[in-house]
Amino acid sequence: MRDQQAGAGPSERRLSTKEAAEVLGVKPETVYAYVSRGQLSSRRSPSGRGSTFAAEEVESLARRNRRESTANQTAGGELSVRTRITLIEEDRYYFRGVDAAELAARHSYEEIAEWLWTGRMRAGVTFTAPEASVAVARRAVDALPEHAGPTDRLRVAAIAAATADPLRFDLSEEAVLGTARTLIPTIVDALPPVLGARGDDGPLAHRLWTRLSGRQPDETSLRILDTALGLLADHDLAASTLAVRVAASARAHAYAAVSAGLGVIEGPLHGAASGLAHRMLLEVLDQGDAAPVVADELRAGRRVPGLGHRLYSGEDPRARVLFGLLEELPSAAPALAAARHVVETTARHAPLHANVDLALAVLTASSGMPSTAGETIFAVARTAGWIAHAMEEYGESPLRMRPSGLYVGPKPPQPLPGQPEQPGRGDPARLPETRT
Incomplete structure (x- = not known):
């Protein structure tokens, strides 16, 4: 029953948990998930059993959910997802409203990653990886055959690093940020350095260079590589980023979400x-x-x-x-x-x-790198954007990235393969001929 608290005005209708769930079109436990995320407020019912919710607040949330659902429907068959990370328009693109090309020209890749994740600029930030995590990832990468591609190595490194992190299932913002700041340097440091190259210290671009080229880099070369990483950090909902958001929607941890992106990026129409x-x-x-x-x-x-x-x-x-x-x-x-x-x-x-x-x-x-180097640069760079999108998706309703299939196969019910048709299935059954 809808109730009104003593002393409450007539406009302050209250709904029970069951009634709120019906208005929102969700299960009762999801109503409490909205409360935990701060999207709904609750009040103990006068009887002391269960909670009540302001009807106006519930109905407002229901309208917002319907608008978002409509925004996620297809217009011309293309999925649309609300995001605050990247905007592309009029031959320019923006990271959280700031021109991304200008960001990359003025800030390091690590600083841009932090901007994508938090909306704050941390000047001079550098990423370092725990030795134990790097050791596990390196052993896994070293076990791969010589012909393994760069994305194979990065994907294996990410999976191996996950096994060394017992807190990987903590999807709170601070925990995922901690993962992000160590995962990217881990997958870079796990790559085998080119023979004769040195560089396990210093900025990420320098460490990545030693995995791609045996030439000693000058300051200009490193600046160009770092800028390339920043430019490629995100690009809206590219195919790999959509895969990451689907994984995050199912509440896969950050390592698994990044692995999903790496699985898609290997295609010749994307990272390769x-x-x-x-x-x-x-x-x-x-x-x-x-x-x-x-x-x-x-x-x-x-x-x-x-x-x-x-x-x-x-x-x-x-x-x-x-x-x-x-x-x-x-x-x-x-x-x-x-x-x-x-x-x-x-x-x-x-x-x-x-x-x-x-x-x-x-x-x-022009830098003495193999043809696969661009794929490595692309994948390392885009990991920052993938994690930003995963973090954003963790704040949305779970399993929302679930489109419905448009079935165009044979009309059921069909007979089991290899079995004769039964009466009532398919064409009308033929009765055996009788002689009189």
Whole structure:
């Protein structure tokens, strides 16, 4: 029964837990989950049994939930998810409302990660990993076969690090932040350094460089790598980020959510795209001409790697920043010229701009890195954004990322495979012929 507390005005209707659950369309235990998250307030019932809730507050929450549900429905078949992390519009993108390209130009990757996670700028922050966590991750990575790819190593390192963290199931904000600040340096430090390279100390970009190149980096090279990490830290709901949010919606811990992202990023249309551009640039440099290389890509029915982006009609702002910095690197001049030639050659037929994969390919190809290096940089960078999205999803209703399937298969009930049809199933059963 709806009740009114003694002394309460007529507008202060109270609902029982069962009634509140019916208005919200949830189970009674979910009503208390709303209370624990601060979305509802409760008051002990006069009888001392159970709680009551302000009807106006419950109905307001129900309306808000319906609006969010509508926002999450598809418009043209695309899932829409409310987020405060990244906005992409008019060929620019923003991290929590701040121009992301400017952030990357002025702040380190670690500082940008903190901004994504907390909305606060922690100047000079650096990430370090516990020795025990790194040791477990390194043993797991070292056990992989030599042909294991970079994402294989990062994924195994993340899973191994999870086993060393007994508190991984604590999804409170402070606990997840602690995980985030140690997981990223752990997966970097777990990667085997290139023979002759040194660097288990210092900023994350320096430690990552020693896992990608045997060359001694100069200050400019490290600044470009650090900026690339910052630029790639997040990019709204890319396929891998959506996978992370689905995992977080099911309340998978941060290590598992990151592992979900790493599983998706390996595709050639996502994190591995820069590797295709890297190999293309090497071929252009080898032939001294982009035209035959572009022609071969098109003849094979493939898109030219590193060109165009579905979210930017003009120039990819990430590519613009990286190309500007690469101009300062003398060793990048040949690869830069090759990239420009690819863009110019393709522009004769399609007005496509260079994207961040092509800029990343220039960096890796001119720094003595393998073609898979761009995938590693991309994955390490994006881990910051994945964790930001996981943290945001932990604050939402659990299991909300559950679309309904549109079944288009055979109409049931169908007979069991290999069994004769029974009367009442499928076509009308034939009666045996009788002779009279």
